[in-house]
């Protein structure tokens with residue numbers, strides 16, 4: 001099966017498993033795990049922050065940041081397709097008691113002007129925002145890359161109005177691979193930022209959240225509270241360190257494969273896709289459902305029979321994601337399978 005459903009589908013390579021098996025370990029929550037400590041130091045440096053903590057998942061990093069920066073009743077501003085708003089099981093409300101205020105931006109991004117327009121009147125009837133969140137790259141924005149200037153303008157305006165800023169950097173390193181801009185530069189205006197090791201970097205588990213030393217100390221309390229304090233977590237941190245050493249530079253290959261996939265799909269009858277919009281490893285496309293006589297779910301099922309997995313988002317829309325376990329040859333096979341399914345169109 002060629003699995004393009006998500007970049008979380010990667011499996012640790014033999015070399016990564018060996019690094020994990022040989023990891024030096026200790027009690028993570030007592031800061032005695034040398035491998036976790038090394039990963040946190042390295043992540044903090046990479047992201048240009050004073051300190052970092054290791055968490056089991058990226059979603060926990062988002063939840064820790066929101067709960068650290070906000071008090072119940074505060075507003076958290078994000079784009080309306082943000083992972084924080086749509087895929088974290090209501091975590092911001094349940095864990096931090098905050099209100100989400102979603103901006104309808106474009107491709108998962110909003111501008112400083114839109115942020116300004118989202119501010120409510122400063123009187124006690126209105127909830128007030130204390131945190132602005134961005135997602136680099138924007139997942140449901142089609143893996144779109146926020147321009148650095150736009151990130152900086154949003155952060156500057158947020159700070160001017162007393163808000164904290166948080167960057168969901170699940171795929172921040174994909175943005176870096178696409179533009180050559182460093183992670184620390186992208187994150188410079190953000191008080192907290194995290195990267196995921198279990199997406200395109202190919203590690204099985206884990207993410208690092210970074211910020212000031214004081215922020216990380218406060219976030220650690222929430223991590224403890226949520227049951228995120230661990231023991232010999234160096235076993236998994238070793239996979240993340242291995243990924244930083246070996247799987248960052250190759251992200252450009254995933255992007256080239258996504259571009260090839262997009263160009264190939266766009267050329268097929270019944271596919272609606274602007275291939276030029278693909279900037280990183282995510283390819284959203286639509287089907288001309290009326291013309292084809294079947295919908296995206298059926299397309300996905302028929303493709304799976306031919307050994308290719310691409311998930312349907314709704315009746316018309318599908319998402320394909322390239323990653324470590326998808327080769328250039330796999331992309332060609334995927335295009336052949338897609339062409340075969342589309343050739344069976346009604347009429």
Ligand SMILES: *Cc1c(COP(=O)(O)O)cnc(C)c1O
Nearest residue numbers: 057058059083135139168170196
């Ligand atoms: C996957 C993802 C997350 C959550 O990360 P997990 O490690 O799966 O918990 C958060 N934000 C974005 C944009 C993501 O794509």
